[in-house]
Amino acid sequence: MDLLLPYSLLKEHLETEASFDEVCNALTLTGPTVDRVRDAGDDKVMEIEVITNRVDAASAYGIAREAAACLPEFGHKAEVKPLSVYEGEINGDENISVQILDQSLITKVMAVVIDDIKVAPSDNATVDLLEKMEIRAINNVVDITNELTARLGVPVHAFDFDKISQEKMIIRESNKGEQIKLLDGTTVKLAGKDIVIEDGNRRLIDLCGVMGGELSQIDENTSRVLLWVPIYEPRRIRRTSLYAQKRTLASQIFEKNPDKGIVESVLRMGVKMLIERASGKVNSKIWKFGEEIEMRSLPLSFDRVRTVLGQDLSDLEMTSILNRLGFEVSKGENKAMVTVPSYRLHDVEIEEDLIEEILRIYGYFRITPTIPTVNISELAPSPLLKKEIEIKKWLASRGFNEVMNYSLNNSKLYKDFGYDVEKLVKVTNPLSEDFEVMRPALLPGIVQSYEANIGKTKDIWLYELSNVYLANEDNDALPSEISSLCIISNNQDYKEFKGEIDLLLKKLGLMDITYSTDNRVGYSQVVALRYADKLIGYIGQLENRFLRQREVVTIPWIAEIELETVIAIENDKLGYKLLPKYTPVKLDLTIATDLLVGEAINKIKKSDSRIYSVSYLGSYQNKQSYSIEFYDPQEVLTIDIAKKTLGKIEEQFLL
């Protein structure tokens, strides 16, 4: 969360001779980062990033503590100023009647009643201060509660005591469906198990930790104020504020478990302000609830700190740093014992946390970089990763542009391609319907990519090599993530496209692919590709209806490759074909057959070992023509021998 802190406010809690820039720099390097600085007349407002585990720094006082701890590390004197609170006795006639139905809801609370309140607008200085923090000034009482939160980091609430029926308060869990009208005028329906306060007439007067109820709000007639300083159970506050969509500053602080130890100071500072600014008079005892804070001591090995740091740092220096942070250090036998201050109990739980405290104040920027030279035994990436990048680079060098589409898409897209949407990997909380399901295939997405280029680029040759996701039948098991390749091209010449695919497969060591006609959604015509009976992919033409633009002139060719299957195929055909020592005998052959050309070629090649190459010349009706080269490394073939062999080949096709 972000904290807006006017420097003028910080200076009220911090005594130092360091300059503004030096303060910002010291804080940023060792603790809360000062992201930006806003100019505000002769003041400056710091935008500070408060990280989740450092709610103790979500206030002026908290930042002052941090600054006082780190500035000396940069050679500057710095001290936290004592808090200005009501020192007198707190007593009176008013009776605060609070019943806590479930003690797990609230860990500490202190309350007091102030009478004779005169509600009026706050003075200029206060309004100015609140404005710098982007808080709207409302009236002196409400403004005091906001100022207390900003100064000390515990969100306090002021109830109009007269509006609390029978002056009775019951703190309990809410029931599902209960409603409460809040200070901002909205009415919220509760999920149940929220922390709420109801009054003597069973009316909800507070959505604890999130926002006060309208029923008990301070108005211009308020004369008795119940000042309420609570610490609530953090998880419930978080759940309530998320469900009700009220991410107020109060909820953001309470969900992070603020300091119980400062509650009394907050109360007393509030009392002082109400007396001074709203002419109030204390008129009750302090009503309190909550166990004594259990202190925590942790063992610390100074040697361990030095090991993690990798440099020298004396025990004395480390102790000094811890002390400045509010930790007490006492020497033990082997390890020192460090007592954690109340405001760090939520966060410092193990020795590692102490080490972090020491090292961050010491300054990470003081650490000398080293390169770890330890070697692991297995350094090579998996064959899949290796081959993927090789294939990508190959295709790019061949003229194809790589696209990368989102893995999430609209389920409609896959429905159109014939996928059963129920069987897809679905997201239960999509961002929009465009990011609903995980793609089971690359083809539909790449068709969209293709369409995005129609009319803009003449030659559209694309490929995508990435994961597709298949749901596991068992809902509790993880879906499969399978690497796939899809290529699309509007090359008018099919031979060129097929040539690229042949070349790619050859590069992967797969020659002599077998073909079979097939049917597949998305294709108007398609053949399946196999290597040694394993399905390795498909090649064909896109079905026209998948292109939304009707004036399209070329229908693209597509190829899908089962990448993981292909890469898993063992082939170390790193050999090469010996060059012929004499010119092979070349003869032409025309056959009548119903076989696909690819299949016919395979058959021809298989028929005799002395076939050096087979070239496809063309087809006419059911006749196919080939040019075949014959070569035998052992003997020089004559034309006669070649012709005889050709005859045998021809016979095969007559059968």
Add this chain to the structure above:
Amino acid sequence: MATRKVFDDLQEQVSKKLEVINSIEDINLFRAEILGKNGKLNKLVSELTKEELREVGRVIKEVKEELTVILDKKSEELVSSVKIDLTIPGVPHKSGSLHLVTQAIDEISAIFERLGFVRRRYREIDTDWYAAEGLNIPKDHPARDDQETFYVSDNIVLTAHTSNGQLREMELVKTPPIKMVNIGKTYRRQSDVSHTPMFHQFEGLLIDKDVTIGDLVGVCTAFAQSYFGKERKIRLRPHHFQFTEPSFEVDITCGICNGTGKIGEDKCRLCKSGWLELGGAGMVHPNVLRNGGIDPAIYNGFAFGWGVERVLMMKSGVSIADIRDIYSSDIRYLEQF
């Protein structure tokens, strides 16, 4: 002598013909006609008697040389007279391209390979245990706020960071040293000019005995300088992640203002006071080590997780106005890289 005259005649014939030849094709054909294997010169030589051959042997050589010279000269003239404007725009064969993110991942991979890290790619969809709980992020913890996670079921999520790879790697290798970089897709419920719902991260993990913060700084610096440039520096700022302790944000000096925060008198618009955020890092939390089956009393380590698109955009220096452009399919955009 009769033979000498024959050669003289040939030379005259050639000279005459050369005056009318004016195309490269013709001069090549003519050259073959005269000097080719079955050309006029060789034919003449073959018709000589043994005696005549002895007499004019040397002359033949001279004639051949002379003819070659004048034929070559004509050839050159013709070729050089075909003058073209050498500055016209070229029309190359179709050029392809690797996607920008692929290029970035390739480069990042290579840098870490050099540092001795093994390249991995772990699951994009994983159980809540590997994605959060095992990383010391209990359910209902405020830290879950920072990642708007996509859910596939109550227990299965689209990983919002590559940190699941840490637990998976520890389970795989079992005994340190462990030194890996996991680069993969990650998902978050966000879509605006600086966020895409799907993006990529790279996660480094090193576990050994007595690993120091200095080691982390060293590796991050090595990466930053290899990827962005030798003159860049990094710094660590205290931060908080549930799965590291201590935790840091790693910044790098801004390339535009050289880390000064100013360009002339004006504030540098790209960075925050001279620094740009690179990403998070930290020493692996003992709970995470334990969850991965590693004894934190013996071993410790560091980890960092940064965005691929993020470092990509920072490197180019060109401010890609909208990160969503990175996932465009427009070839006019893709082929620029």
